Structure formats: C-alpha cells, structure tokens
Amino acid sequence: MTAPLTTTVTVIHPQGIHLRVGKNLAFVANRFDATTTARNLTLSSPPINLKSILEIMKLQARTGHVILLSAKGSDAEQAIAALRDVLECPS
Amino acid sequence: MKSFSGLPAAPGIAIGGITIHRSAYHLPRQEDSTTPCDPNEEWAAFLQAQEKVDAELGELCSRSTSVVAEIFSAHRMMLHDDSLSKSIHASIFENGNTAAVATHDVVEELGDLFRSFDDEYFAGRAADIIDLGQRLLVHLDAAVDPVSLNELPPDTILVAEDLRPSDLAQLSSGVVVGIALADSTPTAHSAILARSLGIPLVCALGSQVLELRPNQLAVVDGNAGELQVGRSDAGIARMKQRRSDYLETQATANDRAQQPAVTLDGLLIPVRGNVNSPQEVESAAHSGADGIGLLRTEYLFRGRSSAPSENEQREVYAKFIEQTHDHLTVRALDAGGDKPVRFLPLRHEDNPFLGLRGVRLLIEQPNLLRAQYRALQSAADEMRAATGRQVEVRFMLPMISSAEEVREVLRILGELPRGQNHIPIGIMIEVPSAALIADNLAPMVDFLSIGTNDLAQYVLATDRTNSTVARMADPLHPAVLRLIKMACDAGKAHGRPVSLCGEIAGDVAVIPLLVGLGVRELSAPLPAVPLVKQAIRTVSMDKCESLACAALACSTGQEVRALIEEQ
Numbered sequence: 001m002t003a004p005l006t007t008t009v010t011v012i013h014p015q016g017i018h019l020r021v022g023k024n025l026a027f028v029a030n031r032f033d034a035t036t037t038a039r040n041l042t043l044s045s046p047p048i049n050l051k052s053i054l055e056i057m058k059l060q061a062r063t064g065h066v067i068l069l070s071a072k073g074s075d076a077e078q079a080i081a082a083l084r085d086v087l088e089c090p091s
Numbered sequence: 092m093k094s095f096s097g098l099p100a101a102p103g104i105a106i107g108g109i110t111i112h113r114s115a116y117h118l119p120r121q122e123d124s125t126t127p128c129d130p131n132e133e134w135a136a137f138l139q140a141q142e143k144v145d146a147e148l149g150e151l152c153s154r155s156t157s158v159v160a161e162i163f164s165a166h167r168m169m170l171h172d173d174s175l176s177k178s179i180h181a182s183i184f185e186n187g188n189t190a191a192v193a194t195h196d197v198v199e200e201l202g203d204l205f206r207s208f209d210d211e212y213f214a215g216r217a218a219d220i221i222d223l224g225q226r227l228l229v230h231l232d233a234a235v236d237p238v239s240l241n242e243l244p245p246d247t248i249l250v251a252e253d254l255r256p257s258d259l260a261q262l263s264s265g266v267v268v269g270i271a272l273a274d275s276t277p278t279a280h281s282a283i284l285a286r287s288l289g290i291p292l293v294c295a296l297g298s299q300v301l302e303l304r305p306n307q308l309a310v311v312d313g314n315a316g317e318l319q320v321g322r323s324d325a326g327i328a329r330m331k332q333r334r335s336d337y338l339e340t341q342a343t344a345n346d347r348a349q350q351p352a353v354t355l356d357g358l359l360i361p362v363r364g365n366v367n368s369p370q371e372v373e374s375a376a377h378s379g380a381d382g383i384g385l386l387r388t389e390y391l392f393r394g395r396s397s398a399p400s401e402n403e404q405r406e407v408y409a410k411f412i413e414q415t416h417d418h419l420t421v422r423a424l425d426a427g428g429d430k431p432v433r434f435l436p437l438r439h440e441d442n443p444f445l446g447l448r449g450v451r452l453l454i455e456q457p458n459l460l461r462a463q464y465r466a467l468q469s470a471a472d473e474m475r476a477a478t479g480r481q482v483e484v485r486f487m488l489p490m491i492s493s494a495e496e497v498r499e500v501l502r503i504l505g506e507l508p509r510g511q512n513h514i515p516i517g518i519m520i521e522v523p524s525a526a527l528i529a530d531n532l533a534p535m536v537d538f539l540s541i542g543t544n545d546l547a548q549y550v551l552a553t554d555r556t557n558s559t560v561a562r563m564a565d566p567l568h569p570a571v572l573r574l575i576k577m578a579c580d581a582g583k584a585h586g587r588p589v590s591l592c593g594e595i596a597g598d599v600a601v602i603p604l605l606v607g608l609g610v611r612e613l614s615a616p617l618p619a620v621p622l623v624k625q626a627i628r629t630v631s632m633d634k635c636e637s638l639a640c641a642a643l644a645c646s647t648g649q650e651v652r653a654l655i656e657e658q
Contacts, residue, residue, distance in 0.1 A: 010431055012393055018212060019165045019219070026168060052174045053165065054201065054220070060213045064431045064443070088433075 004072035005080050008041065009087045016062035019053075021086070026053040028082050034073030036083060041066040050083065092322045095296045097271075098562065099316035100282035103291035104334040105269025106327065107246035108306045109320070112254070130184045137179055137190040140230035144170055147226065151260060159287070162256045162280050166223050175201075191233035198224030211276055219280065222255035243267060248309045250300055250318075259284040269311030271318040273298045293318055295562070314600070315652075344625035348379025352624035355631040360606060362624045363418060363614040365592055371617060372411050379621050382418025382483070384614025385540075385592040386411065388463070392424055392432045398459060404466035405473075412474045418483045420540070420590075420614070421467055422519070424459055425449050425489040444548070449490020449519075450500060457503045468510040475512060485515045487540055492522040497535050517587075521545035526574035529581035539582050541610070543593030547571050565648035566595040572608065572642055572651065579609025590614060600655050602626040607639030634658075 363384030427448020
C-alpha cells in the first residue's frame with residue numbers, strides 16, 4: 001500500500017478559508033478520485049474530508065494557519081497540485 | 092428613552108415599529124409519531140425535499156446580485172454535501188427516524204457544533220446551516236415559518252437574534268426599514284446583504300432587545316450602532332429630522348464631491364482616500380478623494396513565492412501616480428505574523444500583534460525596504476520627467492515604536508543613491524509609545540500619520556475583531572484622543588504635516604473633533620469621502636477647537652459621544 005502524498009500550505013486569504021474558498025476547495029477535491037484530507041496544524045485539528053464543504057469549515061482556518069494536505073489514490077499527485085493552487089490563489 | 096448600543100453594520104437611520112422575528116437560531120422539532128415509519132419511504136421523502144431545495148437555491152442564485160448568489164451557491168453545495176446526507180441516511184435507517192426528525196437532528200447538531208467554535212467567522216456559519224435546514228424542513232412539512240417576512244407592516248424595524256441570508260433575500264426595502272440583531276457581527280452574511288439592500292443594520296445588541304414590546308416605535312441608527320426605544324414625540328421628530336438631514340446631506344455631498352473641503356473660516360483640509368488595490372486606486376478620483384492618503388501595498392506581496400522586483404513595483408507605482416489627482420502616500424509593506432507573506436518564513440508567534448511586524452520586519456529584511464523606496468523614487472522621477480505634473484509622493488513607515496527604529500530606517504534609505512526629487516519619509520503613529528514621544532520623532536521625519544485602528548487596539552488592550560470586547564476598542568476613548576492631540580501638537584511645533592487615517596476618519600460626526608485636535612489632513616475609506624468633505628464645509632475652527640478641549644476633559648468614550656451629539 002502506498003503512503004499518501006502530503007504537503008503543507010500557509011493560508012493567505014485575508015479572511016482565512018471562508019465559505020467561498022471552502023466551496024472552491026470542495027469543488028476541486030470532488031473532481032478527483034483520490035481521497036483527499038486536510039488538517040489544521042496550527043490548531044492541531046483532526047483530519048477532515050476535503051470533498052465536504054461542511055468538513056472544510058470545521059478546519060476554522062485563518063490567515064497564517066498552516067494546513068497539511070494529504071491525498072491518496074491514482075490521481076493523488078494531480079489532486080494535491082490542484083488543491084494547492086486553490087489555496088494559494090490570493091482572492 | 093432606552094438606548095441599546097451595539098456595532099454599526101450597515102449605515103443609515105431608520106424609524107419604525109418593532110417586529111420580533113424568532114426562528115433563526117433553532118429549528119422546531121416535530122415529535123416522533125408513534126406509528127413506525129418505513130425508512131425507504133422516509134429516505135425518498137428526504138431526496139425529494141433535497142431536490143426541491145436545490146431548485147429553490149438555483150432560482151435564488153440566478154436572480155440575485157453576485158454577492159448574494161455566492162452565498163446561496165455555497166448553501167447549494169452544503170445541500171449536496173456527502174457528510175450531511177450520510178448522517179441523515181444513518182438517522183433514518185439506523186435510528187428509525189422520520190425524514191423530518193432526522194433532518195432536524197442532524198442540522199441542529201451541526202449548528203451547535205459550529206456555534207461552539209472559538210472563531211467568530213466559523214461560528215457564524217451556523218446561521219447558514221440552520222437556514223438550509225429550515226428550507227429542507229419546509230418541504231418535509233415540518234417547519235412553519237413563524238413570521239413570513241413578506242407579510243410585515245410597512246416601516247418595520249426587524250429585531251432578531253440573527254437573520255439567515257434567506258430571510259434577507261426575501262426582504263423588500265420599502266417594508267423593512269431597519270434591522271437590529273441581538274447577536275451577529277458586521278462581517279456576517281446578513282450584514283453584507285443589508286448593505287447591498289441599503290437597509291440600516293446594527294448588530295451585537297445583546298439578548299434584551301428580544302424582550303422588547305412588539306409594534307412600539309424604535310430607531311435604528313446604523314451610523315452610531317444604536318437601537319433606541321421609548322423616545323418622546325419630540326425625540327422621534329428629532330430623529331426624523333436627522334434622517335432627512337442625513338439623506339439630504341448625502342445628496343449635497345455627492346453633488347459637491349469633486350470640490351475641495353474648506354471650513355467656514357477658510358481652512359483647506361485635504362480629504363484623501365485609503366486604498367488596498369489597483370481597482371480602488373482607479374475609483375479614488377471618482378469618489379472625490381483629494382489623492383490617496385494611504386496606499387496599503389500588502390496586496391503586491393501576498394500569495395507569491397518571491398518578493399516583487401524593484402522594476403515590477405516601479406511600474407505599478409508609476410501607473411498609480413499617473414492615475415492620482417495630486418497626492419500619493421505609499422505605506423511600506425506592513426506584514427507580520429497576523430499578515431503573513433509566503434516568501435518570508437516567519438517563526439510561529441504566540442502573539443503576532445506584539446511580534447515581528449511592520450517596520451520591525453522591514454529592518455530585519457532591509458532589501459524589501461530599499462526596493463520599495465527606490466521603486467517609488469524612480470516612478471516619481473519618471474512621471475515628473477514624462478508629464479511635468481507635480482504629484483506629491485510620500486513614503487510611510489508602519490508600526491514605529493522608537494527613535495532607534497526611525498534612525499535605522501533613515502540610515503538604510505540614506506545609503507541609497509539620491510533621486511532627482513526627494514521623496515518625503517514619514518511615520519505612522521499607531522503604537523502608543525510613538526505618540527508619547529512624538530515631539531522627539533517629529534523632527535527626524537517629514538510627516539506624521541496617525542493610524543487610529545491600531546492605536547486604539549494597543550492603548551486599550553482590545554482586539555476589535557473579537558466581538559466580546561470589540562466595543563471597548565473605542566477610538567473616541569479619551570486616552571486615544573489625548574494621544575492624537577500629542578501627535579498633532581508635536582507636528583505643529585516642528586512644522587511637520589499631521590494626517591490621520593483609519594476607520595474613524597470616515598465617521599462624519601467625529602470630523603469636527605479631529606480637526607479641533609489639530610488634524611490637518613484626513614484619509615478615509617473611499618465611500619465616506621463625499622460626506623467627510625461636506626462635514627468639513629459646515630464647521631469653523633474655533634468651534635472645532637472648543638469641542639476638542641471639552642472632549643479631552645471627558646473621562647469616557649460615551650461622554651465624548653454625548654458631547655458630539657449635542658453639537
């Protein structure tokens with residue numbers, strides 16, 4: 001069994017991962033087969049499923065928080081790159 | 092008269108009769124019926140309700156403005172969220188609940204979970220979840236909307252714990268004239284919607300307002316953040332007068348926005364704009380701003396893996412100088428633990444507001460400071476050579492707290508080759524220490540600019556984004572006013588211009604006081620510029636100065652407000 005791919009991203013959106021960013025994240029996560037999860041390392045929160053907008057809100061991610069993204073599955077690499085892009089887009 | 096004070100969330104004054112609206116916080120629960128239900132039928136009922144709500148939300152998205160559509164499209168996504176439907180499925184099949192009870196329980200549980208979050212924004216999303224739950228329950232024949240917001244009497248002041256975005260979307264502005272919320276924050280979706288509808292809204296008033304007698308006459312003052320009840324006839328007449336004055340002043344102000352702001356006795360006070368983005372730079376001239384008094388440059392640095400080069404910055408600043416009327420003050424990068432930039436790996440800080448931010452970070456990374464100043468200098472030289480226009484360009488340092496910092500910055504910038512024109516260097520007065528030693532700092536620099544948002548937070552030890560204490564971060568607290576006065580006096584003694592930026596510069600009622608304290612240049616949020624200019628045109632210096640003397644003698648922010656009210 002292969003280990004999941006992981007990467008860390010610092011939240012840059014002025015209001016954190018608010019509803020609109022969360023919506024985009026979930027939308028992108030659902031385009032991939034890979035199981036994608038995230039943890040808020042700054043708040044030491046448990047992992048959440050990135051395909052669910054309700055779960056993403058539970059991250060309570062604010063500007064400056066560090067998020068650990070993790071993906072597992074055939075298209076894990078593409079998934080993680082796409083999710084990273086969403087998080088790093090400034091608005 | 093009884094007055095409740097909260098936070099202003101949408102501007103304007105409204106007078107009308109109170110209707111208490113309950114339902115936003117919790118959903119009604121339909122008691123379990125005794126007859127056992129068929130889980131397959133219940134699940135089918137849920138799926139059908141889900142489909143109907145999807146159609147409703149789709150319809151709302153398609154006929155709303157973009158701000159509103161964005162909110163409902165997020166609701167639509169929640170509706171189809173796997174974790175929501177899985178929980179409801181489990182509640183039906185494993186616990187034998189009806190679709191209505193299952194939906195109620197799952198949504199309420201999620202709402203409670205969100206409300207328990209420490210973070211105000213995420214806790215506020217409970218209203219979105221409950222909103223969605225209510226929609227589902229309506230189609231499961233389980234929820235009755237207690238007050239249909241379509242059938243309210245004209246001139247209603249709506250009082251509620253909180254309002255759901257759906258509640259606001261169905262309002263027409265002729266019926267509900269003002270909104271007063273016990274809870275919520277100025278950043279909630281309800282506040283965004285109220286501003287877009289032009290309905291005055293005050294929030295964080297406390298739960299006592301829910302006990303008010305329905306139909307009694309009340310006043311919502313969305314500028315001051317107050318709800319008033321039991322005003323005498325004369326009081327109501329006064330508020331009506333104030334409302335029509337406000338509307339009239341607004342019309343006059345808009346007509347005269349492009350003219351300079353001169354006091355009755357002939358003192359010209361430039362009113363500039365605070366801007367955060369190239370779009371705002373473009374719209375500054377249209378708003379009537381006498382140039383840009385605060386260009387926040389953080390947007391140039393955010394979300395990139397390396398700092399923008401000197402050349403890239405030069406091009407940006409040159410464009411801004413070209414678009415600007417006659418003045419541009421550029422604030423150096425104001426980053427730090429609470430406003431991170433990716434290419435600067437910052438250490439974790441327990442208290443970023445008291446950490447490595449503003450000028451402290453620039454001194455640690457002098458290349459950033461040099462590149463920004465040189466870019467601005469070459470842009471100014473270039474534009475002057477090309478157009479011959481005399482645009483006044485200034486460079487401003489954030490978060491100065493000591494003379495050593497000023498000396499160090501001047502040393503770093505002094506080593507640079509001089510441009511054809513000297514770009515004046517000034518400092519923000521936003522840390523109490525800088526205000527207290529302003530007479531030492533003023534002769535070292537070319538100008539001072541008072542930042543009241545941070546100054547109030549630091550001197551009152553209060554975070555204004557924390558709703559439990561935000562009210563205490565009052566920029567009219569006499570302690571803040573005395574520091575503003577010290578900075579103005581220091582500037583005057585040493586012949587240095589003193590400007591003031593911050594939210595308070597957009598508060599029309601406070602302008603005479605600021606001028607009386609000695610502020611001679613203002614920089615306000617763009618939408619407020621026309622009204623601020625108009626406020627200056629109606630006062631004289633001696634009146635402003637006596638108001639300032641009286642305000643400095645007050646012992647509370649409340650007293651200062653009462654004093655301003657009397658004028």
